[in-house]
Amino acid sequence: PRSIIIDTDPGQDDALALLLALGSPELEVLGITTVAGNVPLALTSRNARVVCELAGRRDITVCAGADRPLLRPLVTAEHVHGKTGLDGADLPEPTMPLSPRHGVDFIVETLMTRPSGTITLCPLGPLTNIALALLREPRIAPRIKEIVLMGGGCFEGGNMTPAAEFNIFVDPHAAKAVFAAGVPITMAPLDVTHKALTTRPRVDRIRKIGSKVSEAAVGWLDFFERFDVQKYGSEGGPLHDPCVIAWLLEPGLFTGRSCNVEIETESQLTQGMTVIDWWGVTDRPKNAFVLGGIDAEGYFDLIARAIARL
Ligand code: BDR
Numbered sequence: 680p681r682s683i684i685i686d687t688d689p690g691q692d693d694a695l696a697l698l699l700a701l702g703s704p705e706l707e708v709l710g711i712t713t714v715a716g717n718v719p720l721a722l723t724s725r726n727a728r729v730v731c732e733l734a735g736r737r738d739i740t741v742c743a744g745a746d747r748p749l750l751r752p753l754v755t756a757e758h759v760h761g762k763t764g765l766d767g768a769d770l771p772e773p774t775m776p777l778s779p780r781h782g783v784d785f786i787v788e789t790l791m792t793r794p795s796g797t798i799t800l801c802p803l804g805p806l807t808n809i810a811l812a813l814l815r816e817p818r819i820a821p822r823i824k825e826i827v828l829m830g831g832g833c834f835e836g837g838n839m840t841p842a843a844e845f846n847i848f849v850d851p852h853a854a855k856a857v858f859a860a861g862v863p864i865t866m867a868p869l870d871v872t873h874k875a876l877t878t879r880p881r882v883d884r885i886r887k888i889g890s891k892v893s894e895a896a897v898g899w900l901d902f903f904e905r906f907d908v909q910k911y912g913s914e915g916g917p918l919h920d921p922c923v924i925a926w927l928l929e930p931g932l933f934t935g936r937s938c939n940v941e942i943e944t945e946s947q948l949t950q951g952m953t954v955i956d957w958w959g960v961t962d963r964p965k966n967a968f969v970l971g972g973i974d975a976e977g978y979f980d981l982i983a984r985a986i987a988r989l
Pocket residue numbers: 690691692693717756759803804829838844845846919920
């Protein structure tokens with residue numbers, strides 16, 4: 680199986696991404712690192728363990744990482760994800776321990792001790808931990824197989840400001856460092872996640888599984904959807920973060936192209952914007968593969984199959 684570290688700020692869609700990864704034998708989850716984002720660090724660290732326990736995986740190493748962005752004050756998204764970050768399902772408080780290691784240490788040490796070129800990083804939240812790991816130990820950069828992340832937008836505009844998507848907006852300086860690190864990057868921007876909508880039939884397909892895990896997943900999907908329906912006027916809300924895991928499992932579900940991506944960190948108006956040279960109008964180096972299209976039915980099938988396995 681392909682070895683991955685998931686860096687996350689759960690978040691209902693992060694939780695679905697974790698279930699997709701844990702329910703897919705093609706992936707080996709070496710550990711989960713948490714970051715402040717949708718809600719503060721204590722809650723994202725709790726929520727990651729709630730999901731592991733739900734999936735029957737108390738053995739997974741969960742390490743708390745950065746509690747705030749590199750330079751900016753933390754901005755959270757309780758307005759989208761609820762007070763706990765994981766509202767919508769009624770699950771017990773986790774009892775599995777949080778690792779005593781810092782998430783950034785875990786990322787650095789795992790990359791330095793495992794064979795070079797074998798580990799894929801999957802950031803699903805602000806890129807603070809990934810940037811800190813690269814700054815702390817630059818020798819990890821050539822050892823990373825790939826970074827596959829959810830964040831940014833090309834033609835779709837932002838969901839936090841008119842220009843910026845939440846994950847990049849929260850820590851634009853971290854994003855800038857990550858995109859400049861010379862590591863192969865695949866990014867799932869809003870352009871693709873806004874085509875992956877939680878329509879009623881797709882949610883019902885998961886509901887039909889009829890397990891404890893599917894019941895929680897549907898609770899999260901229904902909760903998450905409520906807000907986005909009002910916001911986007913679409914049937915169902917966008918299911919962002921599992922796109923990262925789905926890309927690893929079934930890249931044929933997606934289309935995209937290699938582009939130059941730069942991050943705006945100066946402008947008040949467009950702070951956190953991902954400036955994506957989709958049409959190749961500059962000769963700046965192509966530093967990311969940017970996903971643009973998705974077979975949404977295939978995507979939800981993949982998720983349903985993984986949940987059924989748990
Ligand atoms: C991203 O922001 C968070 O609210 C979601 O979990 C996702 O990672 C979407 O903009």
